[in-house]
Amino acid sequence: MLSLNDIRVRHLKKILKKVNRFQKTMANKSDLALQAQTSRFKQRLANGENLTDILPEAFATIREADRRILGKFPYDVQVLGGIVLHQGNIAEMKTGEGKTLTATMPVYLNALSGQGAMVVTTNSYLATRDAAELRHVYEWLGLTVGVGVLEDPDAKMKVAEKQAIYASDIIYTTNDGLGFDYLQDNLADRADKKFLREFNYAIIDEVDAVLLDAAQMPLIISGSPRVQSNLFNIADDFVATLTEDVDYELDEERKHVWLTKKGIREAKSFFNQKAFFTKANYLLVKHIQLALHAKSLYKINQDYVVDDGEIKLLDAKNGRILPSTKMQLGLHQAVEAKEHLKLTLQTRAMASITYQNLFRKFRKLAGMTGTGKHDEEEFIQTYNMSVVVIPTHQPIRRRDLRDKIYTTLPEKLYASMALVKACHEKQQPILLTTGSVELSEIYSQMLLKAGIAHNVLNAKNVAKEAEIIAEAGQLGAVTVATMMAGRGTDIKLGPGVAELGGLAVIGTERMTSKRIDLQLRGRSGRQGDPGFSQFFVSLEDDIVVERGLKRTRHYYKKHANDFDISKPKQLKRRRFRHVVDQAQLTEESQNREARLSTLEYDESGRIQREIVYQTRNDLLQDAQNFDDKIIAIADQAISHFLADNTNQSRQTLSRFILDHMNYNLKYSDPILQQMPIKTLKARMLEMVQVELDRKRHEVDSEEQLINFQRIALLKAIDTGWVDQVDHLQQLRATVMNRRFLQKNPIYEYQKEAVIAYDMMKQRIDLMVLKNMMLSTIELTDEGEIKVSFP
Numbered sequence: 001m002l003s004l005n006d007i008r009v010r011h012l013k014k015i016l017k018k019v020n021r022f023q024k025t026m027a028n029k030s031d032l033a034l035q036a037q038t039s040r041f042k043q044r045l046a047n048g049e050n051l052t053d054i055l056p057e058a059f060a061t062i063r064e065a066d067r068r069i070l071g072k073f074p075y076d077v078q079v080l081g082g083i084v085l086h087q088g089n090i091a092e093m094k095t096g097e098g099k100t101l102t103a104t105m106p107v108y109l110n111a112l113s114g115q116g117a118m119v120v121t122t123n124s125y126l127a128t129r130d131a132a133e134l135r136h137v138y139e140w141l142g143l144t145v146g147v148g149v150l151e152d153p154d155a156k157m158k159v160a161e162k163q164a165i166y167a168s169d170i171i172y173t174t175n176d177g178l179g180f181d182y183l184q185d186n187l188a189d190r191a192d193k194k195f196l197r198e199f200n201y202a203i204i205d206e207v208d209a210v211l212l213d214a215a216q217m218p219l220i221i222s223g224s225p226r227v228q229s230n231l232f233n234i235a236d237d238f239v240a241t242l243t244e245d246v247d248y249e250l251d252e253e254r255k256h257v258w259l260t261k262k263g264i265r266e267a268k269s270f271f272n273q274k275a276f277f278t279k280a281n282y283l284l285v286k287h288i289q290l291a292l293h294a295k296s297l298y299k300i301n302q303d304y305v306v307d308d309g310e311i312k313l314l315d316a317k318n319g320r321i322l323p324s325t326k327m328q329l330g331l332h333q334a335v336e337a338k339e340h341l342k343l344t345l346q347t348r349a350m351a352s353i354t355y356q357n358l359f360r361k362f363r364k365l366a367g368m369t370g371t372g373k374h375d376e377e378e379f380i381q382t383y384n385m386s387v388v389v390i391p392t393h394q395p396i397r398r399r400d401l402r403d404k405i406y407t408t409l410p411e412k413l414y415a416s417m418a419l420v421k422a423c424h425e426k427q428q429p430i431l432l433t434t435g436s437v438e439l440s441e442i443y444s445q446m447l448l449k450a451g452i453a454h455n456v457l458n459a460k461n462v463a464k465e466a467e468i469i470a471e472a473g474q475l476g477a478v479t480v481a482t483m484m485a486g487r488g489t490d491i492k493l494g495p496g497v498a499e500l501g502g503l504a505v506i507g508t509e510r511m512t513s514k515r516i517d518l519q520l521r522g523r524s525g526r527q528g529d530p531g532f533s534q535f536f537v538s539l540e541d542d543i544v545v546e547r548g549l550k551r552t553r554h555y556y557k558k559h560a561n562d563f564d565i566s567k568p569k570q571l572k573r574r575r576f577r578h579v580v581d582q583a584q585l586t587e588e589s590q591n592r593e594a595r596l597s598t599l600e601y602d603e604s605g606r607i608q609r610e611i612v613y614q615t616r617n618d619l620l621q622d623a624q625n626f627d628d629k630i631i632a633i634a635d636q637a638i639s640h641f642l643a644d645n646t647n648q649s650r651q652t653l654s655r656f657i658l659d660h661m662n663y664n665l666k667y668s669d670p671i672l673q674q675m676p677i678k679t680l681k682a683r684m685l686e687m688v689q690v691e692l693d694r695k696r697h698e699v700d701s702e703e704q705l706i707n708f709q710r711i712a713l714l715k716a717i718d719t720g721w722v723d724q725v726d727h728l729q730q731l732r733a734t735v736m737n738r739r740f741l742q743k744n745p746i747y748e749y750q751k752e753a754v755i756a757y758d759m760m761k762q763r764i765d766l767m768v769l770k771n772m773m774l775s776t777i778e779l780t781d782e783g784e785i786k787v788s789f790p
Contacts, residue, residue: 005373005389012080012388015056019079022060031068037061038142041112051109055086062108062141066101069137078102081390085203085366086110090379090387092372096490096526097392099368100130103203104137106366111143111169115200118171120178122206124149125466131172138170148173148181162195175210176322179219179358183351186613187221189714191620199362207367208515211383212375215356216598220328220729222347229330229346235287236337238270239295248292256736257292290334298335301438309342311335314437328729348726356382356599357606371518378592382599398502398525399532403510405539405576407559411568412538416508417446418568419534420478424452427476428500431491433483433520435509435542440480443508447478454478465489472523473503483516493529502531509541510580512587537580539571547583547590552576600746604753605728612721619710619717625702626709627692630772634688635681637765642677653680660766661687661773691773698777704785708777715789716767724760728753 002010026034041054041061051058059079067073074082078098081091082105093099103119111117121127127149135145146165149172150157157165162181165171173181185196204210242248247263250256259267267288268276277285298304304313305321311332313322326332326344333343359365365383372379376387406412416432423430432454434440440456447454455468457479466489472479474494491503503524511517517535524531537544539556563569619626637660645652650672657665661684665672671683699705735748774790 008386008388009080009391012083015083016076016079018056019059019063020076022057023063026060026064029064034061034064034068035141038112042114045112051086051113054112055083055109058109058112059083059105062105062137065137065141066104069140070101070133072098072101074098074101074105075393077390077393079105081368082106084388084390085368088364088366089385090207090367090369090372090376092369092387092389094392094396094526095370095522096529097390099205100134103205103368104134106203107170108138108141108143110201110364111138113200114169116166116169116171116197117200118173118178118202120173120175120202120204120210122175122209124151124174124177126205127172127174127177129466143169145169146171149177159193159195166195166197175204175214175355175358176219179353179355180221182358183219183221183353186616187351187718188620189711194620201364202359202362202366204359204365204367206369208369208372208375210355211359211367212378212515212595215354215595217322217325218352218354218602219358220326220349221351222326222349229283229287229333231283231287232291232330232333232337232343235284235291236294236334238267238288239291241270242266242292242295244296248296250296257289257296259288259292287330287334290330291337293331294334294338298331298338299438300339301441302436304335305437306339306341310344311339311341329733348722349729350722350725352605352725352729353609354598354602356595357602359383370522371515374513374515374518375592378595382595392528394528396525397528397530398521400521401532401534403535403537403577403580405537405571405580406568407539407556407571408563409538409540410565411563412508412536412540413442413446414565415568415570416506416536417443417450419504419506419536420447420452421450423504423506424476424478426500427496428502428504429473429475429477429494429497430479430504430506431472431523432478432480432506433508434480435483435511437482439508440482443480447480452478454480457481473497475500483511483520490526491523492526498530502529504531505533507533507535510535510537510543510584512543512584512591514584514588517584539576543583543587544580547586548579549582552579597746601732601749604750604757605725608724608753608757612717616714616717619713622710623706625706626713629713630692630709630768631685631688633765633768634772635685637762637769638681638684640762640765642681646677657684657687660770661691663774688769688773695772695777698779699785700779708775708785708787709772711787712771712775712789713768716764716771719767720760720764723763724756727756731756 029037037057038061041058044054045051059082063074063079075098077093078101081093081097081099081102084091085103085106086109091099091102093102107117107119119127119130121130128147128151131145131147138145144167146168148162148165166181182196185194188194242259242263244250246260247266248257248259264276268274271284273281275281300306302314304311306312307321313325313327327335328349330346333346336343360383365385367385372387373389379385379387404415406415420430420432432443434443444454444456455471455478457465457468468479469481469489469491471477472481473491475496477494493502497503505520505524507517507520511520521533524533539545539548539552544552641656645656650667654665654667654672657671671680671687675683695708696705699708731752732749735745735752738745738748771789776788778786778788780786
């Protein structure tokens with residue numbers, strides 16, 4: 001009986017036949033005739049055909065161009081993958097099947113629309129490498145190529161450079177580069193400073209790493225610093241004296257931590273307080289909580305490294321350093337205090353978005369990965385993308401051996417090292433994969449002690465990542481790597497390696513998802529090469545400790561000291577294998593729920609963000625004066641004030657006018673005399689109109705007036721939105737505690753977010769009024785206007 005995937009592939013093969021019918025036709029064309037195909041396709045699209053109509057001929061064209069320019073002719077299975085990508089789905093193609101070349105076909109086809117096609121990779125090295133290799137074929141066919149990232153993370157691009165890049169037919173960039181560009185583009189204060197077009201089509205390489213593994217990490221642009229607290233160090237000093245399970249406890253998922261009754265007594269004594277949870281102690285309690293999180297939930301060389309006196313966060317899945325990324329809400333400073341480093345300034349979040357919401361903005365989204373089928377349901381639910389498994393060009397010869405399970409970590413270490421030594425003795429190359437930077441360094445020390453030369457691939461030598469992983473298949477090579485470091489670079493077998501059995505992938509623990517295990521196994525056996533994979537597990541591994549059964553914990557406690565590392569005892573009973581599998585399934589489920597939760601939390605923020613950004617864009621594009629808009633906003637601001645203060649006192653009214661409308665108000669001014677609310681509102685709006693007319697006469701042209709009004713509006717919107725983004729960041733952390741009151745944190749968050757949004761709109765109205773009424777305009781000698789806002 002055919003599976004759904006078989007049916008999909010059968011349908012794809014019908015389209016493949018149409019592509020292949022054009023193969024000889026394209027091969028017989030001269031270079032000029034083949035190059036002319038691009039303009040011919042664009043004309044056909046202009047005449048009413050769609051991309052799917054021209055797919056067979058367009059794929060055949062770029063396929064032949066690949067052969068002439070790159071010396072590579074895409075296989076039929078690569079064409080199948082290209083069709084899946086054009087259809088806006090995920091192509092699961094095994095390691096070594098040529099995903100980079102596969103992407104040339106749908107990228108070329110979708111770039112013909114003139115609306116832009118993006119290829120999004122996980123790091124700048126891959127983006128620049130792929131663009132450098134493939135730009136020759138695209139440009140030969142008459143398309144333009146831009147690269148949205150620089151290999152030097154400290155280098156900056158000018159707006160004009162970004163405008164040229166994003167105007168290209170094809171753009172190579174990274175997920176974080178695109179995300180930060182999106183946020184920065186929506187902070188522009190003039191239309192000529194914007195550089196992004198509407199998102200059209202994108203292919204995400206290693207799509208699971210971006211849309212699943214990194215989905216919850218928000219991209220944040222930080223702005224003005226907060227007033228710095230002086231409580232971080234003393235809170236850390238106190239927390240350093242506490243003991244887990246005595247003075248504080250962690251929840252089962254190890255995501256939250258709190259003081260016990262004994263811990264609270266210790267806090268009272270340490271800080272000389274009679275009562276602890278009081279309004280006066282709010283900041284102290286908050287900083288103790290941050291210090292507890294830093295101590296208990298963030299581990300050095302696992303969650304972060306200390307590099308050149310700075311805390312640098314690590315990608316949990318591959319050990320790479322996350323550039324320009326900091327924890328929010330004081331947590332980063334708490335970790336700095338824990339490591340006794342100089343505290344950096346706390347900053348406010350100016351703009352934020354998750355990858356989930358960033359990539360859902362594309363009209364059509366596609367992805368490539370070696371392992372995606374396992375999480376197809378989530379891809380469909382969140383991104384409306386199916387996963388199609390593409391047949392391999394050559395049959396897979398790799399052997400995936402059963403896990404070897406041990407009671408203790410030392411037993412596992414020595415058992416896995418025995419296999420490493422056995423493989424190394426016959427010069428078989430080895431890829432030893434770990435779940436953390438710390439464990440990679442332990443194995444490195446053990447290899448050194450055994451006299452085995454090796455390379456270590458972790459966050460501390462990321463610059464050499466691709467070079468190291470590319471050499472991992474050579475005779476006698478031993479490579480220690482954190483999880484999926486080196487993804488995107490093929491491991492090709494050196495001479496004589498196939499005869500030795502190919503690449504040996506040795507996993508030192510089961511990862512947080514079966515999908516990641518499959519990715520690791522897939523590093524071996526590319527394009528029909530021989531090889532094998534073997535995982536080693538212990539009952540002390542994090543995933544087993546955190547997600548395992550109580551029965552397993554009891555067994556571990558009973559036998560934890562009953563071992564001989566010279567003779568590691570393998571646990572062969574089926575129940576241990578079941579425990580490990582179940583622990584991994586539980587972890588996967590928790591991670592899926594966390595991603596769904598992030599999406600639900602972010603929904604309110606997404607709607608608000610899109611409204612604010614659309615309002616900004618409308619202002620930037622509008623060339624008419626904003627008199628009517630400003631009067632309407634002033635009307636709203638004044639109406640809110642009068643509605644909240646129905647029994648007007650002269651003092652309240654004068655305070656409002658002095659703060660928002662006129663610094664020079666006199667106590668004898670007629671507007672402060674008793675009058676009906678409707679009359680008072682009319683008088684106040686007259687003041688606004690008078691000021692608008694006065695400013696019109698202060699500038700030389702209508703264009704200058706419009707620019708001034710636009711900036712006054714944008715400044716108010718941006719100030720209000722920055723406050724809102726920052727508030728939403730803190731609100732999410734706050735509502736988590738409401739679950740202890742049997743309340744749904746997501747519902748509470750969304751309810752509070754809507755209330756906060758309405759308050760933000762009122763603050764923006766007031767700021768617009770204030771910016772218009774209390775700002776001063778000066779004309780420079782060059783005839784330009786200089787505005788000072790209150």
